[in-house]
Amino acid sequence: MAEFIPQTGMRSFAQAAASEEVAAPLRVVQIDGLVVLKIIKHCKECMPALVTGQLLGLDIGSVLEVTNCFPFPSRGTEEEDEADADGANYQLEMMRCLREVNIDNNTVGWYQSTYMGSFQTVELIDTFMNYQENIRRCVCIIYDPVRSGQGVLAMKALKLQESFMDLYKNQEFTGEKLREKNLTWVDIFExxxxxxxNSTLVSAIMTELETDSPVTQGDYDRLALSTNPFIEKNLEFLIECMDDLSGEQQRFQYxxxxxQRQQTQQQTWLQKRRAxxxxxxxAGEEPLPEEDPSNSIFKPIIEPSRLDSYLIVNQVANYCDQIKGFSGQSFCRLYLMDAVHEN
Structure with a gap:
């Protein structure tokens, strides 16, 4: 998982903006085409391993511009502490080199690859909290190489909701606090x-390179009907999530x-004490206190955190959306191919 390393020396533009009250909410993440290609290349070359990298750019008003990026080195078989130190040195050295050649070196977030949209984890939230201690409006670009191989650019930008961040800092995920904040499972990520x-020059070059043929190989690839493996894998992950959700529900039932058993025991003990x-x-004696903290039945039972349940429900919704979107595209392809065969 990505780790934010504060820049030394000159204070970055993004950090300065984070220390001030930002009036305009973040409306759009604008990514340069070259950055998109670098993210795709890094994630596809390292499959099936999951990778991360740093996003660099500028935070201007309601637009977060991502103008550059670089990959984080893989940890390999190194010790965790040693790998963290090497990763920190690598990030600082990369930012120093970019600054020397006058390239944007302000950290605005990170990117990471995912497999079949499985990214709703506590580790992702922890990384967000680590980044947002220094950069208030950082984002995470999630890229799914497997989903993109089906003809759709599976890339999305996420950030944590402000209301959720306040609860996560205090680890207050009890039912009472969630009802008080009116926080549901859809209020974690935004x-x-x-x-x-792309710049005008890049657009002009792409226009010159465009072939005269109205149909390219990429257009034919979008008509591929081999949809079973993708849908089957989504259904497998969905079943696993439902099993996890069932386990969480059993934990809360327990x-x-x-x-309820403790409350019954307390009422029985209280009635006996009053008698x-x-x-x-x-008999003219002093009454005994009606509460006994030393008694085990008065020891409070800690309510389990609902964070895991919320994340699992989020993941279930994500898998369902993927199955729904992919099934709709598959039906369109089938009808199109049927019409082609008829003609």
């Missing part, structure tokens, strides 16, 4: 629209059963 931009106090008053 997806920011992604806009890919908690509520214990809570004893009535007898002591009749």
């Amino acid at each position: 997806e920011i629209p992604v806009k890919i931009s 908690y509520y059963r214990n809570l 004893d106090n009535l007898a002591r008053k009749a």
